[in-house]
Amino acid sequence: MELKDLAVALAIGLGTIGPGIGVGLIGKGAMEAIGRNPEAGNQITTTLILSIAFAEAIAIYALVIALIIKFV
Amino acid sequence: MGELHISVAPEKIAHIGGFAVTNSLLTSLIVMAILLIFALKVRNQKAKPGKKKGSLFVVTEMIVEGFYSFFKNIAGERVDELFPLLFTFFLFIIVGNWIGLLPGVGSIGFYDQGEHGKVFVPFFRGPNADLNTTLALALISVSITQYLSIKTLGIKNYIARFINLKNPIKFFVGILEIISEFAKILSFSFRLFGNIFAGEVLLAVMVFLIPVLVPVPFLALEVFVGFIQALVFTMLTTIFIVVATEGHHE
Secondary structure: OOHHHHHHHHHHHHHOHHHHHHHHHHHHHHHHHHHHOHHHHHHHHHHHHHHHHHHHHHHHHHHHHHHHHHHO | OOOOOOOOOOOEEEEEOOEEEEHHHHHHHHHHHHHHHHHHHHHHOOOOOOOOOOHHHHHHHHHHHHHHHHHHHHHHHHHHHHHHHHHHHHHHHHHHHHHOOOOOOOOOEEEEEEOOEEEEEEOOOOHHHOHHHHHHHHHHHHHHHHHHHHHHHOHHHHHHHHOOOOOHHHHHHHHHHHHHHHHHHHHHHHHHHHHHHHHHHHHHHHHHHOOOOOHHHHHHHHHHHHHHHHHHHHHHHHHHHHHHHOOOOO
16 A cells, blocks of 8 residues: 555545534534424525535545545 | 456547547436436326326426425525526436446446556446536536626626725625635535545445445435435525625625
């Protein structure tokens, strides 16, 4: 195994820790909000997906870096 | 047993003139054909005088109506204008994702002479497991957002969002807005590509390790992921269009 492979694994592995926690917290917040006010479920879902997408975008940057290290 | 082979780039299966036909392009053409045939078939079942609607028509109507009311929650009154585009995105992405899970896709192919000896080239590959397809979808989505923004706000207000010399804070906010427009293209394309490609790799690794029964739950997971990613892409496009066409409050 080359050192480069280790770099790829570390880049994506470490890069997904933050977004993982973030998505979890967002989900938790949305669950609590829906539990408190079930009628607002639809509106909350919209914001939920938007926020998750932004948190996920950071993991995507890590993926891009991992792919660049792997193939460039 | 052969070695596990994973390729990020789509494989070329034919050449037409100087134009290389990749397996993901072939599969996206098949997806288009499926959607077209399905649409024509459903249209034939429309209620005619003295004849009831076909069952396929009823089911399709139900699904489309469900999504219509779902998007109406997000887009409000603009839904009539946006729905054809959004639902086309949704259908293309979801059929593309699910077609990649069918048996035969990625496993039927031929051996080609590559740089390092023989390389297996599958005939089919999920369209969204290719960065070119997702980049094209992302570019369409972002361009439409810009176009609708100019159309509703006017060119002056549109530019004012990006270049604003009234005060330094707004100037920097404008720069951030420009960056975020480009980041949108990147995140749209890599989100879809990353999820679908990672799914295919996951399935390939699982089948490689334990071929019997174990991959089944992962297959179910990928069906779900395919649906969610199609929904996320469509929903984000809707939200970005709605945000970009809203007049900003000074």
